[in-house]
């Protein structure tokens with residue numbers, strides 16, 4: 006597999022509805038997911054979605070860690086989430102800054118639910134259901150938008 010590149014806004018792939026992955030595909034995609042995490046870390050991302058490297062499948066990585074804009078963001082191991090869904094989201098929302106690897110140099114304030122219940126599959130086919138809040142919930146919502154052809158500027162207040 007040659008080096009992945011990050012699709013920039015204007016690339017139609019960022020506006021597509023990504024395809025659901027079937028469990029039989031999970032292992033075929035394992036090398037791709039390793040590359041996806043690498044390119045995210047190379048770009049100091051706290052998340053990245055497969056469509057951003059022109060692979061229109063329903064998978065992303067959430068990798069919160071303290072950073073200049075969110076110095077007290079929680080530290081979490083980069084987590085690959087397959088066929089992710091939000092099963093409940095709080096009415097309560099919070100506006101805060103976001104950026105996007107596909108829209109370099111832009112930052113905007115976006116309202117996101119402060120608490121969400123999510124469900125996703127892991128590479129070994131387990132189903133995880135958990136609650137997220139704060140910055141991690143924000144990243145999840147940002148990445149899920151990418152799977153539905155939405156970028157954060159569409160939601161900027």
Ligand SMILES: O=C(O)C[C@@H](Cc1ccccc1)[C@H](O)SCc1ccccc1
Pocket residue numbers: 049050051052053054072074075102103104105106107143144147148151
């Ligand atoms: O394009 C992406 O999906 C990666 C995003 C992840 C993100 C989601 C929500 C809020 C901020 C970022 C970023 O480009 S990763 C770079 C970054 C990191 C911390 C704060 C702002 C931007």
Ligand SMILES: [Zn+2]
Pocket residue numbers: 104105106107147151
């Ligand atoms: Zn993004």
